[in-house]
Amino acid sequence: MTYSIAQAAERSGLSIDTLRYYERIGLVDPPARDSGGRRTYSDDDLGWLAFLTRLRTTGMPIRMMREYAQLRHRGAATAGRRKQMLFEHRASVRARIAELQSCLEVLDYKITHYEQIEHTFIEGITA
Amino acid sequence: MTYSIAQAAERSGLSIDTLRYYERIGLVDPPARDSGGRRTYSDDDLGWLAFLTRLRTTGMPIRMMREYAQLRHRGAATAGRRKQMLFEHRASVRARIAELQSCLEVLDYKITHYEQIEHTFIEGITA
DNA sequence: GTAGGAGCTGGAGTGCACTCCAGGTCAACC
DNA sequence: GGTTGACCTGGAGTGCACTCCAGCTCCTAC
Incomplete structure (x- = not known):
């Protein structure tokens, strides 16, 4: 099964321009x-492409994805290095999730705070 | 207690230039x-500044933070709007966390896959 | 055989969020 | 009173990841 660039764009969620761009910079083989x-x-x-978009979603910079792509290109001998990259990247994604969760707590607190203001405001009116 | 710009930078984790930049674009009051x-x-x-950096960490774009800052400037009357913004932002942060977690699964799978390759490789050598 | 639509190339442009710079002021210390 | 170091201003420059464009070629359908 083969796909036109428009179909590849649709299935990958990338734009046609981005597909050509990724090819230009060596992220995907021609x-x-x-x-x-x-x-x-x-x-x-x-x-x-699907895997690349995962890496992108998790915030891996393009130069690192390119490095990974180049290792992959060199075959099985680089599997250890690639695994190491994914391993480290996974740790950074986990750290990022933890960071977001800690920020969520602040948001929760703030939102609760606003609710208290609203209640006070209503009490102030009805009192 | 007051702080020089260098102290404010250190405590907020922003650079001195970023502090001045935030002031220029109306994110913080002079x-x-x-x-x-x-x-x-x-x-x-x-x-x-601490709150702003939380919003930034969670990926809120500067134009939205500025909108929030402007509402805040207009006082208690805008509390509802601000709460609504935080509420929506919290939802997007939760969605982002979920997205990252789903990508984590893919990473886990890939890393496991590499481990299998390594085992096969070792077996291939020792066999 | 021609009009339309998808795709092609090389290169320029965009938006975001900073980051850096030159040239200056100011207070403090030697 | 001169040097040093922190800070000031307006404006230019940077890095990232696309995104858009002009001008072209193909294939298909009428």
Whole structure:
């Protein structure tokens, strides 16, 4: 099964421009081309794009994704290095989640605080 | 208690340049000045900065923080609007956490996958 | 055979959030 | 009274990750 760039964009959630941009900067291998010179993405290509978007969602910078892509390109010998990268990245994602959760507590507190103000305000009116 | 810009930077975790930048764009009110024209931050100023950095950490864009700052400036009458903003923002932070957690699962899976490759590799060598 | 639509290229432009700089002031210490 | 160091201003520059554009080529459908 192959996909046009528009289909690849739709399935990956990236824009057509972003797909070409990722190719330019070496994040994805140049896909095959049809007889007219148009890109045809394979299922493998889409799988890689799906993984990339996960890394992106978790805040991995492009230069690190590129490093990962280059290691991947060099084959099984680099599996250890890649695993190490994911391992470290996972730790940073966990830290990020913890950070967000701690901020959530502050938000909860603030929102509660506003509710108290509202109650006071209403009491002030009805009193 | 008042603080120089360097002290405010240290306590807020923002850079001196960022403090001045935030002031320029209306995120923070211009602090008091000493006799020499230097900024002197109050505890209240630092409290607001601490809250701002929470909002920033949770990914609130500056234009939204500015909107919040402007509402805050207009006093108690805008408390409802502000609470609503925080409420919506909290929802987006929760969604973001959920998104990260779902990506974590993918990372876990990938890392496990690499561990399997390593085991296979070792077996391949020792076999 | 031509009009329309998808895709192509190289390169320029955008938005965000800072970050840096030159050239100056001011207070304090030696 | 001169040097040092912190701070001041307005404005320019940076890095990231796209996003847009002009001008072109193909294929398809009428």
